[in-house]
Amino acid sequence: MTTTMISQATVEAENESRLTALRRDYESLGERLSRRGIAIDEIKRKVTAYGVAVPSWGVGTGGTRFARFPGKGEPRNIFDKLEDCAVIQQLTRATPTVSLHIPWDKVSDISELKEKGTSLGLGFDAMNSNTFSDAPGQEHSYKFGSLSHADAATRAQAVEHNLECIEIGRQLGSKALTVWVGDGSNFPGQSNFTRAFERYLDAMKSVYAALPDDWRVYTEHKMFEPAFYSTVVQDWGSNYLIAQELGPKAFCLVDLGHHAPNVNIEMIVARLIQFGKLGGFHFNDSKYGDDDLDTGSIDPYRLFLVFNELVDAETRKAKGFEPAHMLDQSHNVTDPIESLMTSATEVCRAYAQALIVDRQALAGYQDDNDALMASETLKVAFRTDVEPILAMARLESGGAIAPVAAYRKSGYRAKVAAERPAVAGGGGGIV
Numbered sequence: 429m430t431t432t433m434i435s436q437a438t439v440e441a442e443n444e445s446r447l448t449a450l451r452r453d454y455e456s457l458g459e460r461l462s463r464r465g466i467a468i469d470e471i472k473r474k475v476t477a478y479g480v481a482v483p484s485w486g487v488g489t490g491g492t493r494f495a496r497f498p499g500k501g502e503p504r505n506i507f508d509k510l511e512d513c514a515v516i517q518q519l520t521r522a523t524p525t526v527s528l529h530i531p532w533d534k535v536s537d538i539s540e541l542k543e544k545g546t547s548l549g550l551g552f553d554a555m556n557s558n559t560f561s562d563a564p565g566q567e568h569s570y571k572f573g574s575l576s577h578a579d580a581a582t583r584a585q586a587v588e589h590n591l592e593c594i595e596i597g598r599q600l601g602s603k604a605l606t607v608w609v610g611d612g613s614n615f616p617g618q619s620n621f622t623r624a625f626e627r628y629l630d631a632m633k634s635v636y637a638a639l640p641d642d643w644r645v646y647t648e649h650k651m652f653e654p655a656f657y658s659t660v661v662q663d664w665g666s667n668y669l670i671a672q673e674l675g676p677k678a679f680c681l682v683d684l685g686h687h688a689p690n691v692n693i694e695m696i697v698a699r700l701i702q703f704g705k706l707g708g709f710h711f712n713d714s715k716y717g718d719d720d721l722d723t724g725s726i727d728p729y730r731l732f733l734v735f736n737e738l739v740d741a742e743t744r745k746a747k748g749f750e751p752a753h754m755l756d757q758s759h760n761v762t763d764p765i766e767s768l769m770t771s772a773t774e775v776c777r778a779y780a781q782a783l784i785v786d787r788q789a790l791a792g793y794q795d796d797n798d799a800l801m802a803s804e805t806l807k808v809a810f811r812t813d814v815e816p817i818l819a820m821a822r823l824e825s826g827g828a829i830a831p832v833a834a835y836r837k838s839g840y841r842a843k844v845a846a847e848r849p850a851v852a853g854g855g856g857g858i859v
């Protein structure tokens with residue numbers, strides 16, 4: 429029996445007021461799609477089966493380099509975080525798993541954590557290690573790097589931390605480790621590019637060797653920050669080399685915010701799929717850099733184009749194609765639960781829109797060099813309002829037709845604000 433954080437009666441009452449309109453909208457969209465040879469129920473079935481993981485750190489209020497403004501009722505620990513994640517899943521039915529971050533989510537009793545997840549109906553997605561900041565009491569500092577550090581003892585400590593993450597994840601039922609390092613340099617000449625990358629590869633080989641057979645490791649590249657001149661795992665090229673060097677259980681993770689502005693991310697995605705090394709995503713959005721804005725809030729067309737590549741690979745059954753999907757964003761001015769629900773919906777929307785692309789027509793226009801009609805074929809799908817499909821999928825799975833409205837009506841935030849006294853600090857980081 430799954431514990432629900434919000435009374436199901438509240439959700440049902442909210443749904444009731446929207447049901448008639450939704451049925452009409454769904455029927456109308458179904459008729460329009462059927463004229464294009466698309467069965468709406470089939471799209472709904474795929475959307476229903478889709479899931480994106482929520483990062484445990486996402487339910488806390490984020491911050492910038494300048495300040496952090498805490499929100500009301502912020503989770504105090506991983507158990508509170510799981511409850512907030514359960515709200516997101518209860519209302520959207522699109523986020524069945526949570527991605528943990530160690531040491532922020534470290535507990536003394538792992539079985540208690542696993543039981544909490546089970547009682548809330550949540551599974552555990554990829555484990556995230558942290559060697560980009562110093563944990564209290566650790567012997568060697570990561571100020572000048574971790575897995576690529578010039579000092580062997582510091583590298584060994586970073587390797588050991590990743591092994592601990594694997595062990596915790598193994599007990600929780602996770603099947604993957606995501607490694608992002610802040611290693612890099614702020615000045616030309618500060619670091620020898622080749623030697624630093626050699627040290628990183630060497631350390632990652634030790635982590636890779638400890639991976640259980642049915643696990644994957646995702647390495648995440650990032651162009652800049654906290655190192656502003658160079659980073660050791662800078663771009664998808666470096667990331668691909670890492671995955672190649674490590675072996676068949678190593679894959680590249682694409683965080684949408686970790687590229688230079690205007691980079692063609694969907695093409696990177698296609699390349700990684702083609703060579704069997706796309707591990708998964710950290711979804712978010714950005715305007716200038718690694719802004720960690722809500723997924724689909726700035727450039728929903730780009731998100732759609734990424735999903736267009738994913739559906740293309742799914743359709744042609746690309747070999748080894750099994751990407752992990754996760755949100756990774758920072759909420760500075762919104763209620764994190766509302767942002768994560770909206771973002772999960774945006775990801776589902778991009779998926780549904782990509783599913784209704786007329787791929788046969790598109791291939792024909794591509795072969796005929798009809799650039800305009802090829803582009804229009806994508807636009808026809810992108811312009812289609814698929815919200816009735818998403819809402820119906822949520823409703824039929826026991827979720828909310830309008831998640832944010834149901835959440836606001838539930839009074840959940842005020843309730844937890846009364847139960848959770850404000851705490852200073854805490855891990856509100858972004859990776």
Ligand SMILES: [Mn+2]
Binds near residue numbers: 683756859
């Ligand atoms: Mn990330």
